Amino acid sequence: MAKPIVAVVGRPNVGKSTLFNKIAGKRIAIVEDEPGVTRDRIYTEVEWLNYKFTLIDTGGIEPESEEIIPAQMRRQAELAIETANVIVFMADGKQGLTASDREIADMLRKSKKPVILVLNKVDTKEQSPHYYDFYEIGLGDPIEVSSALGLGIGDLLDEIAKNFPDGAGEDYDEEVMKVAIIGKPNVGKSSIINKILGENRVIVSDIAGTTRDAIDTPFTDGEDQYVFIDTAGIRRKSKIKEYVERYSVIRSLAAVERADVCLLVIDAKEGITEQDKRIAGFSHENGKGLIIVINKWDLIEKETNTMNQFTKDIRQELSFCEYAPILFVSAVTGQRLMKILDKIKFVANQNAMRIPTGTLNEVIGEAVLLNQPPSDKGKRLKIFYGTQASVKPPTFVLFINDKELMHFSYQRYIENRIRENFGFEGTPIRFIHKEKAGGDK
Known part of the structure; x- marks a missing residue:
């Protein structure tokens, strides 16, 4: 719980x-x-x-x-x-x-x-x-x-x-994939869950804010175990008129913290909004796997490049989470909904993936040879070696000579090389820089 x-x-x-x-x-x-x-x-x-x-x-x-x-x-x-x-x-x-x-x-x-x-x-x-x-x-x-x-x-x-209830703070077994359904009110979060489950376990209504608490729905698909955490829609603060919605925001953010993977549901007719960016940012900051689900795609009039243009717009607006896969679905028609489970499983595995130290350093060494690290006032950044410290999200420690020489752009370059070689689709990557004792500055 x-x-x-x-x-x-x-x-x-x-x-x-x-x-x-x-x-x-x-x-x-x-x-x-x-x-x-x-x-x-x-x-x-x-x-x-x-x-x-x-x-x-x-x-x-x-x-x-x-x-x-x-x-x-x-x-x-x-x-x-x-x-x-x-x-x-x-x-x-x-x-x-x-x-x-x-x-x-x-x-x-x-x-x-x-x-x-x-x-x-x-x-x-x-x-x-x-x-x-x-x-x-x-x-x-x-x-x-x-x-x-x-x-x-x-x-x-x-x-x-x-006075805490029995089992308070305990969560599901490690093998259960916990999925938080996040997004603004009335974008179809509960409808997506109901369609996947094939039964109405969650109340669906056209009234924004119907789901006021996080609702856990465990289910199995073959040998895979999931739990959907359906959250109340998160509104902009200026539009929260009922105090009950203020409280639902707390529960929604808490649901993200419990999750392994977040499904950010966006209304295709509305497109990307500032609130969508904030919600995506909360998932990113918490190191969760992220899948962007564009719902109500059936209501969009299509031209040759409609999907490509929409994808381009999403990547531009949500540039900090370019790693997140995008699915275009319809909860009403069921279009592409069954792909969601496969993508959840894939992203959860990516979020929990661990790279052997030797293999990681081969990639880092090759990256350094192809693109020399930056220098400042005659001092050049040296990356002695790297290791993966943890998963969920994948976190790498880079042992370097001087933290001040590690520019954001070069860290992004190293991240891109790691992604090119190992994937990590759908998950943020974290870096920790440590100055090696006795390292040449």
């Missing part, structure tokens, strides 16, 4: 964002004394001991307020509560129990989720004078912390981890 999700909730100005930043180890949320600064949920990935989880900061809940902004903040906090595995309910240990705390506690009990009650702003070793008042709301023993000073954070994280 996916990484657990932990939501930090509470009324305004109790220190939720300060706690969030302390756990995240960096200043992500805006921290001000004015209540209501954090209006949108903000998330980060957290690792504690052997657990990895997603932490969400929420705007303060004001149960009785009918003003537009507080009402929206309440709604987006409610959505975080609905989808979280564990809820951290924060109150003010200095101020004590308030009517708003009581109402929020009532809402949390109805969620049937594990709730950890935290009293913040307890900045000394002395127990809060209000400690026992909080037993009134029936959420168990409060944990006292100081978000500002970092006191009690470890105990809180231990308690959070205790």
